[in-house]
Amino acid sequence: MDEMPGPLAALVTSVLGPDVDVWSRSWPGAASRVWEARAPNGAAVFAKVHSTPKFHRREVAAYESWVTLLGEDTPRLLACDSALPGILVTPLPGVPVKFQPLPPGQDAEVHALAGALARRIHDTAICPAATASALPSAYVLKHLGRARLTDADLSRAQAVLVAAAQVTLPMVPTHGDFQPRNWLYNNDSRVRVIDFERAEPGASVRDFRLLVNGPWQERPDLREAFFDGYGRSLTTDEEIALAGWVVLDALDSAHWGAKDNDAEVLARGLAGLAQLRNGR
Structure with missing residues (x-):
């Protein structure tokens, strides 16, 4: 099982609370790892640990600049931790x-x-x-x-x-x-x-x-x-x-x-x- 790292799990609980269900959503063979976390009230996030600091910097920079201009057609950045390096983003339908x-x-x-x-x-x-x-x-x-x-x-x-x-x-x-x-x-x-x-x-x-x-x-x-x-x-x-x-x-x-x-x-x-x- 692809277990979520402790620091990322702590970031998830800081947003959703301590009682969450977690599923791995990583692409087969992908270096970066992704999980979906969902609270009992239905609130959900996607959590990601980047394979390199460069990928982390690129993704955070995009979210903090032009991604928000695309409205509801992209996720929103909820939290990030450069020490992991990792992020939490909102889910999207589809x-x-x-x-x-x-x-x-x-x-x-x-x-x-x-x-x-x-x-x-x-x-x-x-x-x-x-x-x-x-x-x-x-x-x-x-x-x-x-x-x-x-x-x-x-x-x-x-x-x-x-x-x-x-x-x-x-x-x-x-x-x-x-x-x-x-x-x-x-x-x-x-x-x-x-x-x-x-x-x-x-x-x-x-x-x-x-x-x-x-x-x-x-x-x-x-x-x-x-x-x-x-x-x-x-x-x-x-x-x-x-x-x-x-x-x-x-x-x-x-x-x-x-x-x-x-x-x-x-x-x-x-x-x-x-x-x-x-x-x-």
Whole structure:
């Protein structure tokens, strides 16, 4: 059983009282750990211990700045303890889209709603956004440094990454893990979003990479619905930058999927590399 650490349990009881039921809600294989706690009166919180101080700082910073601007479509930060490091947040209605077998048509509607929410996230920048390289060089060096590619694949990847690194785009708030497992849907014409530990300023296309290497691979109609909801198509520079982010995600997923024996993540990485190889 994944038992809640004592300091986090103390934080929960400080909010809900001493008599609570607790369930583990961690993603399989995830480094950060999550629990749901519920009091007899029905009050509930989600409690999280971050795997690294960096993830903790990112999530708290997002909650304390732009997340509140999204209204009821995101949780609210109730308490945090940087020594753990951990947080308590409010629950949201809905079930992760990843675990809902949506019929054709409804899945496109959900992607359109998610696209509209992504646009709202990127529009929360309070000041005019500064521009910077759409692909930080540190990301490129890290991912290429541990990639195990054939010479031909490495050449293709480098060409895409070099082109993306030459593009400058506005830096806006990004979620960083924007994908169906973090979208909550409740058949109420709304998509809500959770999990901000990878949130940081970046090019908006950073939030599309997991979709290109995920549900959009075999469903271009979902991509079209998403950008209908987003309210605009990508510019040429954004398409070039997105291609770079997609390659980085493929390299990262292939690396970690193999390292952690995670078949789903590995499959995503290999499929992304296959797209690169096939010029898609």
